[in-house]
Amino acid sequence: MASSVSIRFNSFARSAHQFLKQWSPNSTSSSCVLVSSCQHYSTGSPKPKTGILMLNMGGPEKEADVQSFLTRLFLDRDLMQLPAQQVLGPRIAQRRTPKIQEQYSKIGGGSPIKRWTETQGRGMVKLLDQISPETAPHKFYVGFRYVHPLTEEAIEEMESDGIERGVAFTQYPQYSCSTTGSSINAFYRHYAKRGQPSNIVWSCIDRWPTHPGLVQAFVECIQSELVKFPDDVRDEVVILFSAHSLPLKVVNRGDPYPAEVGATVNRVMEALNYSNQYRLVWQSKVGPLPWLGPPTDSAIEGLAAKGKKNILLVPIAFTSDHIETLYELDLEYAEELGEKHNLNIRRAPAMNDSPTFIKAQADLVKSHLQSNRACSKQLLLRCPMCVNNTCGQAKQFFSDQQPLLDTQRQQGEVDKAMGAQATA
Template sequence: MLDATQAAVRPKHAPTDHPKIANGKVGILVANLGTPDNYDYWSMRRYLNEFLSDRRVIDYSPWRWQPLLQLVILTKRPFSSGKNYKSIWNEEAGESPLMTITKNQTRALAASMQERYGDQVMVDFCMRYGNPSTKSKVREMVEAGCHKILFFPLYPHYAGATSATANDEFFRALMNEKWQPTARTVDPYFEHPQYIEALAQSIETAYAKLEKKPDILCCSYHGMPLRYLMEGDPYHCQCQKTTRLLRERLGWAETEIKTTFQSKFGPEEWLQPYTVEEVARLAADGKKNIAVCAPAFSADCIETLEEINEEIKESFEHAGGEQFTYIPCLNDDPAHIRALSQVIEENLGGWLE
């Protein structure tokens, strides 16, 4: 991460006893969902409690939801979730893959911004849930002399349960600052040409390594309750547009690609088709060779490395599928870093030249 800390100076024309103040910088704070500190029971319980207590994620009335969460879900789920995290954990670094990848992305973005803007910027990352917290990173940027902060949730598509709750936490962090920095948040980039190009390149690279082209590509997006769509959340429409733009860029027929949704939780109806059911249906219908990618995730995580590449793959194979290819998220691929850097530059307009 690029360090914006520099020697504080007394403002021009100020009296000699005026406190020294760090010169103004622009902070670029990227944010991702979060990760438990470890996969043991208590680490998982703390993380899941914070995540599942967020009213943006689960909007049931607390008097109904919290007893169920505290007395039932959080007594059992930390064990199963911890087991899943253990299966993908980066043991060498002592952290989840999401943490490792986000660090790599931030370093790459810092290098890109350093090349473009020199020492005028500070680049760092935070997590909505877990560590490092949004509040702690906003505090660090203010202490380092950032008078402006661009907050960038790493979600290509807007959803109340992702982009909005990340922004909520950012604004709450600003409430703690005596001298608030000027702030901006980044719009969703689900249709940005360079993001679509990076996605297309990742598909083409993966397909070039296969002996036979898959019968179909499933673009598996994280799901949400159907009710959220009916209440005005634009996520579903943005996902559909990403798939369409990707298909057009690849020059494929509509039968070669489709949109599905994963990670259903709870009794409500969610956005459909459900990926885990759709891959089984495809196998039963004779599509024995499929590929799956996850365009809504900026970095591989538990929902891709464990859910897609293990649970969803198993559903496909149990239904008679033969060849299952998971195409990794864009992660810190150079094409992805170029796309994110372009989005950042566009959102810094008027702040830096």
């Protein structure tokens, strides 16, 4: 493990009692300046106990934010590795900005992902305060990779709030090194650079592709759109589960993403009793290198050539609307390809403010807190052909939280017992 992180852990290698009692509501940190766009919500307590950091890519809220969003994206070496990336990345971002701005102009001028994440977060912590009072009060934080509020800014907000128990909660149900992995690596790098002891004990929800609540939410979204097809063709509708594609060179290193997306699809179709024909397809390919296939648009055209006229698109790897649902699926595929080939193409709604989905989030966090596990076993396994050393260091960061979690729980049990004796 990197020496900077070793120093961090050594700096609070004191007795468990001292570590847990050191928290002070007045502790502050000035290593990161927080922007005003960091909006977080709690259930009324000025001192939240448990903080849930909702990790995602993010999206520009307005067209003026597109270039900075793209610049951060093309500089992310966890997502892609380019020659002379510090120079080439910003140039690519600048060149692509007008085209992407035009796309955002057609879906209202910006991405709604922050709004939907906040909606989900508010509902989640409200439920958590009810179903998990022992870990309340809860507060959610939004941590994006490429737009404000950035992951690093959200972490500093949690530090300033005096959070005791932090949960890094990926909003990607299926793990990929390019998405959740990138967020976790950014998380690790921030603490390695910060170089200050933290009073937060961290854990991570790093994947949840087959969670029953997630599956049920997808089923409800699919059924709500299937009923809009005419009765006489409903059973003939082909369901295309569309997920963001990955370069094959990433997949061939051992990235678990394709398998986990497939696991979600299988559970959803099982819950639907395999009512319709279906396929898993892949969207959003960029560049000339080979990616996962078949591409969503090619699959639609292939089905049209074989006489299929009714298609339901399901965004199976996204938990809220953003440009890939509102522009790519709705406009490029459902509208343009539908008109070109005389097809009836509909798109299942994204989760957004689905009560079933928000309850699934709350249930997932509650179960995770009760388990007292720092992360899943899968997170600790690096891809067989991994070439990114930061991945191993980030995974070790969460592994090293386990003894702190155990100590925190033991101290909580002691405090609870002492409180019971005092009131007896």
